[in-house]
Amino acid sequence: MKKIALCIVGIYSFALLSAQNPTDSLNTERSDSLPIHVTNSFSKRLDRFSSSRFYQMTYIGVPLVIGGLIVKSEDDHFRSLRNDYLPRFSRHADDYMQYAPAAIMLGMKAAGVQSRSSWGRMIASDAFSAILMGSVVNTLKRTTNVERPDGSNRHSFPSGHTATAFMTATMFNKEYGHKSPWIGVGAYGMATATGLMRMANNKHWLSDVLTGAGIGILSTEIGYYLADLIFKGKGINSFANEDMFDRMEKPSFLSLYLGLNIPLSGYDIDEQTEFSTSSGSAAGVEGAYFFNPYIGVGGRFAVSNTSIIVNKDQAENNTFDAVSVCGGSYFSYPLSSRWLVGSKLLGGYVHYPQLKLADRTISAKGGFCMGSGVSLTFKAKEHYGIRFFLDYNLHPSHSKNSSEYMNMLTLGSSFMITL
DSSP: OHHHHHHHHHHHHHHHHHHTOTTOBOOOOOOOSSOTTTSOHHHHHHHHHHTBHHHHHHTTHHHHHHHHHHGGGGHHHHHHHHHHHOTTOOOOTHHHHTTHHHHHHHHHHHTTOOOSBOHHHHHHHHHHHHHHHHHHHHHHHHHHOOOOTTSSOSOOSSOHHHHHHHHHHHHHHHHHTTTOHHHHHHHHHHHHHHHHHHHHTTSOOHHHHHHHHHHHHHHHHHHHHHHHHHHTTTTBOOOTTSSOOOTTSOOOEEEEEEEEEEESSOEESSSSOEEEEEEEEEEEEEEEEESSSSEEEEEEEEEEEEEEEETTEEEEEEEEEEEEEEEEEEEEEESSSSEEEEEEEEEEEEEEOOEEOSSOEEOOEEEEEEEEEEEEEEEOSSSEEEEEEEEEEEEOOSSTTOOOOEEEEEEEEEEEEEO
């Protein structure tokens, strides 16, 4: 529960910092579609501070860095998830993927496609960003001395590949994101794939990747901010309706699901034998289609693991794995044009692979599972957002000799595309 408190405090403190800059808005938003008597001053204030320059620069990068530091103690669990499903993965595409958004951006610029900035302003912005990112990453690598998962050296934290990938993705989205929402989707999709491949290749821990992504985004935001201070109104193109929001839009979404498992019950072998469990990890995808601003249908696919504690020692090889597919009803309420609260009620199927313990083997099994959850969504751009969620899952026992259900909380965040 200490980790839950840290996350809540971090998110709450971050919102308070953002609220201190309510007048620095760069975005123009449509008026809420709700009647005047329903639209209250709270929602307007909420939108005003979340539209500030400070908030727009930090709303993704800061939570990523904080998240990376929080999950550092859970790195072994996420690595165990990799070892369970991709133990022999080895590819080198991530060495090139990190530069792909920048290469496409320069190609479009050279071809004469109009971007946000002139050549001079863009080069200055990108140079500031690269210098900041490189300085921070290399300084941390030399001072933290974190060993890589494969043991090759002690320059693991943070991930330079991931920082570069998210830096170039943010550059590309800033220059050409106004052309189509799919430019940002493709750029950040490539950056996310780069980070996931660094973990799959056993070169980085999850904390390295999350922190690297945050540093890459923050460095680019600061780099462009510095260039804006120098160039002011010279060499920049303005595009109308870049960030338009309607409070009553249907909140359909597709997101990458990443969370920390917090068991609320033990692992039963039979009616007489119960092992303790510790936290684990979950990863997958989640999405929903909404018929109106309030009600929709959707589903979630996730793989997860939870460590089993045997003889008071955490046995790293003895992880309880689960693969689940769930579907059901999704609910949402717009607090403002940018912020939404949501919930869901799901049912589905969970599969448990065979599990080998020190003194016995538990056969593979499947069964019906149920779940619910609450979430807070921030719509950062017209087609992008971030969700903070707390899910509750009720799973059947893995062992045929037990009738006890397992209770699990999953705390995490997901980066989403709004459809």
